[in-house]
Amino acid sequence: MNDAENLAHQLVTLLRQLPETPTRIRVQQGSNSLEVEWPDTATGPARPAPATEALDAPDDGAERMECVRAPMIGTFYRAAKPGAPPFVEEGAEVVAGQQVGVIESMKLMTPIETKCSGIVRRILVPDATSVEYDHPLIEIAMEG
Amino acid sequence: MFNSVLIANRGEIALRIARTCREMGLRTIAVYSTPDRDSPVVRFADEAVHIGPAAIRHSYLNIPAIIEAGKATGAEAIHPGYGFLSEDPDFAEICEMEGLTFIGPPPGLIAQFGDKAEARKLMAEAGLPVLPGSERALESTEARELADAIGFPVILKACAGGGGRGLSVVHSLRDFPQAYRNARATANAAFNDGRVYLERFVENARHIEIQVLCDNHGNVLHLGERDCSVQRRHQKLVEETPAPGLAPDLAGRMAAGAMEAARRLGYRGLGTFEFLVDELGRFYFMEINCRIQVEHPVTEMVTGLDLVREQIRVAGGLPASVSQSDISLRGVAIECRLNAEDPEKGFTPTPGTLTEFVPPAGPFIRTDSHATTGYTIPAEYDSLLAKIVSWGPDRQQALNRMTRALGELRVSGPGIRTTLTFIEEVITHPAYQDGKHTTALVQKLISERKER
Known part of the structure; x- marks a missing residue:
């Protein structure tokens, strides 16, 4: 096994052992540094990549809506690559943890996942839109 | 000469920079974190981009978010203000790599002077007087011996410090070992770099x-x-x-x-x-x-x-x-x-x-x-x-x-x-x-x- 394969192998093993999903991992091979960034729960509105937030809930017993928001500034794409089918369409059923889009920021693709299960009611931004941090992306009617 | 400037800062200095940009006819782009969304510079600037939450490492220190904001708005230059990324050579270098003019010294110079012990040595070589002290980062024993030779009080400084942060004055040999350990720990926590150097401390300066x-x-x-x-x-x-x-x-x-x-x-x-x-x-x-x-x-x-x-x-x-x-x-x-x-x-x-x-x-x-x-x-x-x-x-x-x-x-x-x-x-x-x-x-x- 060459160095790169060996490193990748070790990384996969490490990832399996982690207690929760990190938001970012930085590996450096020379002098062996490894930085893991955890979801930041201490800083107010900071959200890890799967960002879902309740909208102002209507109190008339209507559907409870949640919104998937941009966890970072970048370009929002609805599909994995140009011409590919979108991750989700309006009306689709989604489950928590499912990928619903991707944001490209500094040439890095970050999968956008929904934190709740339910029905996609509205896609709020078109494909390939530049979005800011916390921008609402997809509205989901929560299950149950 | 560029025609647009992104201001990678907040507070009074962001507004002060934006004012000059306006006077020079440059398009100004502000960036802001969630708690700064109502800051005057957000209203003053031609455009403003929400780059992240309150925590500075996710907003004002978030290099990818700031560069992305620059690209999304077509900014040609970035003014870093003071603090935050203003003396980060990596940021200056990334700006240049991404085709954005960094308004500040070239990254190589920032890196050279960012190491305060190195800057001291360079300045001494360039003929400026420096206080008696070390020419590089020191380990505990050599630091104590040097402090003893120079005479107390001495001041321990973080090599990566600056702006008055990461400094600690030591008044006696007895206090030195503890002070050295504290200085290293503080430097590590504040700058992610535990190296320290020392100089004679001038009390009434x-x-x-x-x-x-x-x-x-x-x-x-x-x-x-x-x-x-x-x-x-x-x-x-x-x-x-x-x-x-x-x-x-x-x-x-x-x-x-x-x-x-x-x-x-x-x-x-x-x-x-x-x-x-x-x-x-x-x-x-x-x-x-x-x-x-x-x-x-x-x-x-x-x-x-x-x-x-x-x-x-x-x-x-x-x-x-x-x-x-x-x-x-x-x-x-x-x-x-x-x-x-x-x-x-x-x-x-x-x-x-x-x-x-x-x-x-x-x-x-x-x-x-x-x-x-x-x-x-x-x-x-x-x-x-x-x-x-x-x-x-x-x-x-x-x-x-x-x-x-x-x-x-x-x-x-x-x-x-x-x-x-x-x-x-x-x-x-x-x-x-x-x-x-x-x-x-x-x-x-x-x-x-x-x-x-």
Whole structure:
């Protein structure tokens, strides 16, 4: 096994052992540094990549809506690559943890996942839109 | 020359930079974190981009988010202000790689001077006097031996520090091992770099700095000095130019030394050479700041130059707008920093909403501030609320105007305290009035307060 394969192998093993999903991992091979960034729960509105937030809930017993928001500034794409089918369409059923889009920021693709299960009611931004941090992306009617 | 500037900062300096950009006809782009969404610069700028949450490592230190904001808005240059990414060589380099002009010195120079021990060594080689101390980072035993050889008190400094952070004074050999361990731990926590070096500590010193401006056409200018001796825990509170009560040729010799060093090291952009002057009038180089400084307005008041404009011109490849012979230093300017801190409670920050904020105005007064009535001071950032600057043809008039201006200032809100009365005590103190104050003044004032 060459160095790169060996490193990748070790990384996969490490990832399996982690207690929760990190938001970012930085590996450096020379002098062996490894930085893991955890979801930041201490800083107010900071959200890890799967960002879902309740909208102002209507109190008339209507559907409870949640919104998937941009966890970072970048370009929002609805599909994995140009011409590919979108991750989700309006009306689709989604489950928590499912990928619903991707944001490209500094040439890095970050999968956008929904934190709740339910029905996609509205896609709020078109494909390939530049979005800011916390921008609402997809509205989901929560299950149950 | 570029036509648009993204301002990678917040607070008063972001607004101050945006104002100059507007005057120069440059399109301005602000970036902001969630708690800064109502900040005046967001409204003032031509465009504003929400880059992240409150935590600075996800917003104002978030390099990918800032670069992405620059690309999304078509910005051609980035002004980093002070603090945050202003002296981060990686950021400067990434900007250049991404085709954005970084408004500051080249990344290589920032890296060289960012290591304070290295800067000390370079300056000594360039002929500037330095205090007895180490030429590099030291391990515990060699540090203790050197401290003992130099004589106490000594000051331990983080190699990666700067701006008055990561410093600790040690008074005896007995205290040294513990102080060394603490200094390393603090440096590690604050700068992610535990290396420390040491120098002899001068107790009753004057902090004098020289402003230099170097363009890409071989011009090396100095814009006079600033006296920043009024400090609390190495943080400046009151600054003025010219420095009062120095020996007649001292500031001139310091300026000549700074210019010579800047020339030899190929400095580019706006920079500040910080010196200590001891009681015998000897001066020593401390560090170089590769950025616009908080206290730059006093230099602007006596030179008539807009330093941000000069920074932008130089970054855009233009020559400095003046030559050394055009620069005349007129009168005296004083700056007081108003912080949202409670001097009665150890200067703890007091965030909250301002129900009243009326800055002073009138003849020869300038206020740089992002605060307004209704503005909420976020708990997450530094406590600088406003900088009040006065000018006078002589020191007495500048002081009288400052006293009058501070008396006019009205600032209040639930839970909010400021350093206003403390600043008033500083500038009316006999030592300050006589221009004989040193870096020990603030501590003396705090002790006098406790006795009352």
